[in-house]
Amino acid sequence: MDYRQLGDSDLQISAITFGAWAVGGWMWGGTERKDAINAIKASYDLGVTSIDTAPVYGQGDSEEIVGEAIKGIPRDKVQILTKYGMRWDLTKGDFGFKSQDNAGNPIDVYKYSGKESIIKECEDSLKRLGTDYIDLYQMHWPDKTTPIEESMEAILRLIEQGKIRQAGVSNYTAEQMQRAEKVVKLASNQVPFSMLNQSIDETLVPYCLENSKGILAYSPMERGLLTGKIKPDHQFAEGDHRTNYRFFKRENIIQADNLLDKLKPLANEKNASLSQLVIRWTIEQPGITAALVGARNEEQAIQNAKAINVTLSDDELAFIDQHLQELELV
Template sequence: MEYKELGDSGIKTSVITFGSWAAGGWMWGGTEQNDAVGAIHAAYDLGVTSIDTAPIYGQGLSEEIVGEAIKSLPRDKVQILTKFGMRWDLAKGDFGFKTKDNNGHDLDVYKYAAPESIIKECEDSLRRLGTDYIDLYQIHWPDVTTPIADTMGAVAKLIEQGKVRAVGVSNYSVEQMQEAEQTVKLASNQVPYSMVKRDIERDVVPYCLEHNKAILAYSPMQLGLLTGKVTPGYQFGEGDLRKNNPLFSGDNLTRVNGFLDKIKPLAESKNATLAQVVLRWTIEQPGITVALVGARNADQAAQNAKAVDVKLSAEELDFITKQLNQLQLA
């Protein structure tokens, strides 16, 4: 495994970080807790020491699963990355979206990051995770109803109290990062980034490179699209967020699979899966610190971790990028 520091926080994370959104079941068609714990352990055995979670994933379930998984692991060898600022149990702040919980009940989710809410959320997360500190605490989405200075001031207090080691943001623009930095030193920004979603290269990546901020790329496999396993006609189950995603239908799906066919021989020549080549390309991109990758079972987790064993030359990376640059998606 390879490890990189989150900015200058002193916290080193594995470049493949375990993303536990799917482990919470929510929006992914359910979960099997034993499989999720086994997946985290399999990843750890291969050097994946960092786990990213959030309260909203399964409305606490993902954090509880992570907590169960790390009980038998040395706490000082594991980095817990979790989030705050999305409330499903309180109608305050900026309305986010309507969803359903794992039992099919309607939920309204709000983006809310007022100081008193953050303090409560931190205590709840610590309890669910079964730990007394969080390595990286990230605001999940911007909350337009709370001044950024108030939000970051509350996290700064949690750092002073030893409950949080470093603060990060997620889904923040460069301007929002600059505002946050007036109150607290940021370690990172967690943003969507994949072969077919590269818009952060215009502004977020240059800013983070210049100011030594880590970028945690989420959905590097674009919700499974880049595995090559989702082909035209694929049927998603009820409750799966990909069911109505335009990338998974029509010409887009056909074109993405056409691109994957072009890099498949490269993967085969390295005895690697398409997914492993995709992940290796991702963590080789300028400014990208880690790739957050989910896994539902131990085998998937092991396959993800072994992406670091795939070596791509400068020429091979350039070949892949050139093919991507020719990809036209609607």
């Protein structure tokens, strides 16, 4: 495994990081707890020491699963990345969207990052994770009802108390990062990035490179679309959010499928799966510190971790990029 410094912080993370959204079940059609725990353990055994989660993933389920999976591992050998600022248990802040919990009960999700709310969320996360500190604590989404400065003051207090090591954000613009940094030093920004979605290249990547900030790429597999297993007639389980997600429009699935057909010979030449090729391409991109990759079971986790063994030359990266430029997604 490759380990990379997150920005100019003292935090080292694995270039392939375990993304624990799906194991929480929420918006993914449920979860099998035992399979999820085994997936995280299998990843760790292959050098994936960093795990990214959030309270809202399964309304606490994902964090509890992560906490259970890392029991017995020396705490300084694993990096826990979690978040704050998405509340489903109060009606305050910036309304996000309506959803359902894993039991099918309706919930309203709010983006809220008030000072006292952050302090409470941190305490709740520490309990669920079974730890006394969080390595990277990230604002999940910007909250337009709370000044960024107020939120970051809470984070500064938590750093001073030793409850978090580093401050991060997620889904922030470069301008929002600049504003946050007037209060607390940021290590990173977690943003969507994949072969099909490279919009951060325009402003965010240059900013992070210039200011020594890490970038954590989430959804590098575009929520499973780039595995090659999803075809235009794919039927999703009830509660799976991908049914209405842009990249899963029939036209885009067809285009992604055609792209993967063109990349398959290169993957075969590398004795790698398409997923492994995609993961390796992602962590080779300028500014990207790590790719957050989810797995629902042990076998998926092992295959993801082994993507680190794939090597891509400059010519091969250029070959991939040439085909990406031909995409015309709707």
